[in-house]
Amino acid sequence: MSHALPAFAAQDLPTWKRAVLKVGSSLxxxxxxxxxxxxxLNLAQxxxxxxxxxxxxxxxSSGAVAAGRGILHRQPAAGVAMAERQAxxxxxxxxxxxxWQRFFDRPVAQVLLTHDDLRNRRRYLNARATLQALLNLNAVPVINENDTVSVDELKLGDNDNLAAVVAALVDADALFIATDIDGFYSANPRRHADAQPILDxxxxTPEFYAMAGEAGSGVGTGGMRTKLEAAAKAAAAGIETFLFNGSRADTVAALGRGQLHGTRFRPAQNRMAARKYWLRNVPLEAGAILIDAGAAGAVRERGASLLPGGVLSAEGDFRRGDMIExxxxxxxxxxxxxxxxxxAADVRRLARRHSRDIEGILGYSYGENIIHRDDLVVI
Incomplete structure (x- = not known):
């Protein structure tokens, strides 16, 4: 396949404020x-x-297993045991x-996650708070699958799907997937000379999945299908996905100018609508927070977060991260x-108190809000 010119015509990128960039092992x-x-280097720039x-x-960022191979100066045998891959x-x-740190003049922070961290609501909230704090500190979070302790997760293309979940976790506007192919084609361009680029x-639909081939290199663990799965996950969260060739300096430079040479995957609905839909449909835990009329008006009419000062009591035995009324x-x-x-026990202790007193009362603080407005939907 010739690379004299980008195979994908330029498209203008939409405006975005926060993005997740997924970089595959092959790059x-x-x-x-x-x-x-x-x-x-180009991606870091x-x-x-x-x-x-x-x-x-x-x-x-993928690449830990490849880096480990370099330290040992050997390639693993076919069918290598999971334990060796984790090592x-x-x-x-x-x-x-x-x-990554060598390319930035700001701190790079390593964050290792498993899908269990993101499926469990309490760990999900902790991960989100940590990532938000790192961004507030002007650090560059570099996330990878915690391959050392994961069991099922170290499988085909997991970091593609992990990137989509992280994009939803941090309320990103966009997911950029850098790979070693120019974009999504009607067939595998390495095998089919008549493969056509799909820009948008x-x-x-199932037809698109049928077009996706298997893994394209011997270094990474994912193929085009996992890119589509990631795009679908992001779309469900109202996030657009942009697939491009991270090995092409001109393509990466064009991204910096607001132009995509690759494939754009659009969400079914906007990000806020997708999040509100999720909040409305997550199963409720047994329990509730009782609030006064002032807090009710602030939440219902002004879209405010729920602060401890407006809380009167709590019912039930819910835990941090539970969806409650x-x-x-x-x-x-x-x-x-x-x-x-x-x-619930913490909420009872914090009722009618000021946010600044939370740490003094509990000995720790998860933030000034009992429920943040981004995690709340009015009925």
Whole structure:
């Protein structure tokens, strides 16, 4: 396949403020073994330019296993045991982070996650709070699958799907997937000379999945199908996905100018609508927070967060991260539902108190809100 010119015509990128950039192993692995800065440099320059322009970028980076191979100076045998792959990942995490740090004049923070961290609501909230704090500190979070302890997760293309979940976790506007192919084609362009570029995908139907091939390189673990799965997950959260060739310096440079040479996957609905839909449909836990009329008005009419000062009491035995009802104490009516930052026992202790007193009362603080407005929907 010729690379004289980009195979995908330029498209203008929509405006975005926060994005997740997923970088595959094939872009970071050296031609022999270990890691190479060849393509990472261009991608890091793109990230730096976006941060300088006032945007925020979280990186989801593969490459730990490849880096581990480089340390041992050997290739694993076919059908290598999971334990050895996990050992290679453990060896490779430090050089992977070191690779990224060399390109930035700001701190790079390593964050290791498993899908269990993101399925469990309490760990989900902790992960989100940590990532938000890192962005507030002007650090560059570099996330990878915690391959060393995961069991089922170290499978085909997991970091593609992990990137989509992280994009929803941090309320990103966009998911950029950097790979070693120009975009999504009607067939595998390495095998089919007549494969046609697909620039814009409104909705991922079974026909698109049928076009997706298997893994394209021997270094990474994912193929085009996992890219589509990631785009579908992001779309469900109201996030657009942009697939592009991270090995092409001209394509990466064009991104910095607001132009995509690749494939755009559109969400079915906007980000806020998708989140509100999720909040309305997550199963409720047994329990509720009772609030006064002033707090009820602030939540219902002004879209405010729920602060401890407006809380009268809590019912049930819910835990931090549970979806619960918010009721007005005077009439018992449910006015909203949301994800509580604190357990029922903590809420009872914090009732009628000021946010600044939370840490003094509990000995710790998960933030000034009992329920943040982004985790709350009015009924």
């Amino acid at each position: 970071l692995a050296g031609e022999g073994e270990g890691l190479s800065p060849k393509h990472a 793109f990230v730096s330019a976006q941060i300088a322009a006032g945007r925020e970028v979280v990186i989801v 290679l990942a453990a060896l490779g995490q430090a050089p992977l982070i070191a690779l 995908v409104e909705a991922l 918010i009721r007005q104490a005077s009439d018992g009516n449910t006015i909203a539902r949301g994800v509580s930052q604190y357990s």
